[in-house]
Amino acid sequence: MRPPPADLAALLPSGLQAPMVTAVATAWAQAPFLKGLVRSRAGVLSTIAEHGVDAAFANAMTVAADSARDVMARLRRARGDVALVVALADLAGYWPLERVTAALSDFADLSIDAAIAEALAERGAGNAGLAALALGKLGSHELNYSSDVDLILVHEPDIIPRRAHEEPGEAAVRIARRAVAMLSEMTPDGYVQRVDLRLRPASEITPISLSVVAAEHYYQSEAQTWERVAFIRARACGGDIGLGQGLLDRIRPFVWRRSLDWTAVGDIQAVSLRIRDHFDAGQRIGPGYDLKRGRGGIREVEFFTQIHQLIWGGRNPALRCPATLDGLAALAAAGHVEAGEAVRLARSYRFLRTLEHRLQMRRDEQTHAVPKFAADRAAVAALSGAADWAAAERTLVLATAPVAAAYDRLIAAVPNTTSIPADVAAWAKRRHGGIARHIVPLVTRWRGGTVRALRSAAARAAFEAVLPGLIDGVATAADPAVAAARLDGFLAALPQGAQFFALLEANPRLTGLLSHLLGVAPVLADALAREPALFDVMLAPDAFDALPGPAALAAELAGFIGLAAAMEDVLDRVRRWTGERRFQLGAQLIEGRTDPLVAARSLSD
Structure with missing residues (x-):
C-alpha cells in the first residue's frame, strides 16, 4: 500500500485498519467533497479508529x-458526519450496498422528522397533524449518496395547529414550507436534504401539503399508472406517522389491484420509451452515459421489477417488496422471473448503484452521468477500484447488456402484422374464405361502439391487437358459425374490456384458450364473461399442474382469507378462490391436461 501524502498522514489517527487508510487516501485524492470532510472532521476518523464505522x-x-x-445547525453538522462515515465504510468495503443506502435513508428519515417536529413546535404543537410520505429510493430505504428525497406532505385539517384567522390548508402549507426550508436551505454549514415535492397530485397547481381526504380521493379515483409504481415504495417517514400510514393503508387497493393488471405494462412501456427518447444522448455507453436513465441502466432494473410487482402483487403480498433487490428475489422465488435472470439483474443493479455513488460522492453532486472529461472519469475509476476508466467501462458494458435485453423483452411492442384493416370483408375472405359471412357483420358491429366492453379507447386498441387471433380461433372451430355467435355473446356479457384485452395481448396463449372454450365449453366461457378475472389463475406457472391435496388447498385458502378485513370480504374471497379453482380444473380438462377422474377428485377435495 502506497503511504498517504504528508498532509493527509498528519490527520490520520493511529489504529486505522489498512482498508480504511486506503479508503481515506483514495477519497482524499479523488473526491474534493470528501477531502474537505476529512480535513474538518478529525473526530469522525478517531471514532472509526477506536470503535469502528x-x-x-x-x-x-x-x-x-x-x-x-x-x-x-445540528442536522447540517450531522449530515457531514454521515456523508463521511458512509462514504468511507463504502470505499473500504466494510458495508454492502444495502447497508450504505439504508444508512443514508435512516439519516434522511431522522432529519425529515426533526424538521417537521420543529416546525410544529414553533406553533406550540406536538408532532401530529402533518405527515411526510417517502417515495422513490427513500421510500424503499435505497437512498442515493447525493439524492433528492421525494416526499408527499399530507395533513389532517382537524389536528393541524392554526393561528387566528388561518384556514387549516393555509396553516399546513406554512408549516410545510418551514420544515422544507430547514432541510434544503443552504447555509454556511451546508444543507441537509434536497427536497422534491413534485410527485404529489397535480404538483403544478396543488398546495405543497394536501389534506388526507383530498389525497385519498385522488388516489382512489384519478391516479395514473406511474403513481401506482411510485407507491410501491411509499411509506410514512416523518411527522405524524400514524396519519401517513393510515392514508397508505386506505389507498392500498389503488396500488395492488386484485385482478392482474396488464395495462400497466403498456403505460410503463410508453414512459420508458419517452425516457429513452428524451435522454437520447445518455443512452450509449461512454462519456455522458446516464447510469439512471440510460439503456440498461438503474431505472430499467427498477421498472422491470415494478412492472412484475404490479401485475402479480395484488394476489401475492409476498411480492410487495419496496426495495428493488428484495423485489427481484421475491419474484424469482414465486416463479415470475427466471432465477438466473434475477441474479444477473441484481448483479448489474449493485454495480450501477455503486458506480452512481462514486460519481456523486466526488463533489456531492446529484449526477448520474459518466463525466465528459478524462480526468474526472479516471477519478471515478479510482474510487471504484478499477485499474483505469477503460476497465471500468468494460464492466459497465457487461452490466448494462443483460438489463437492456431483459427490459426490451418485457416491454417490446410485438408487431401486429395480421391486424384487421378497415375493409373487413376483403380481409376475412382472403384469410378465411367461406366463413367470412359469419365474421364480417360481427367485426363491423364490434367496431361500431355499441359493445359496452369496447367503449374506451384503451379497450378498443387492445381488442384490435387480439382480434386476429380471436377470429382465427373462430375459423378453426368445429362449427365456425356457433363459435362466432358465442364470441359475440361473450363480448356482450363482458363488463369492461381494457384490462381483459390487455391481458390477452400480453399473453397470446390465452387467446387460444379463450377460442377453445368458446368452441367446446360454453359454460366456462360464460363464467369467464361474468368474471374476467378468472383468467388470472391460468397465468400462474403451475396453472396446468395437478391441484395439491386437501391440506395444501386448505392452507392456500386460509392464506387468501387471511388478507380480508371483514366477513363480507371473507365470503367474497372464498367465492373467488373456489371459482378460480373450478375454472382452472375445467380449463385443464378442455386442454387435455388432466384426467377426468383426477379432476373429479380435486373438485371433491
Missing part, C-alpha cells in the same frame, strides 16, 4: 437527534 455512524445520528441544539 458502525459506532461512528451511531454518533452522527445521536448528534442529529440532540434536541437541545438548534435543529438547522
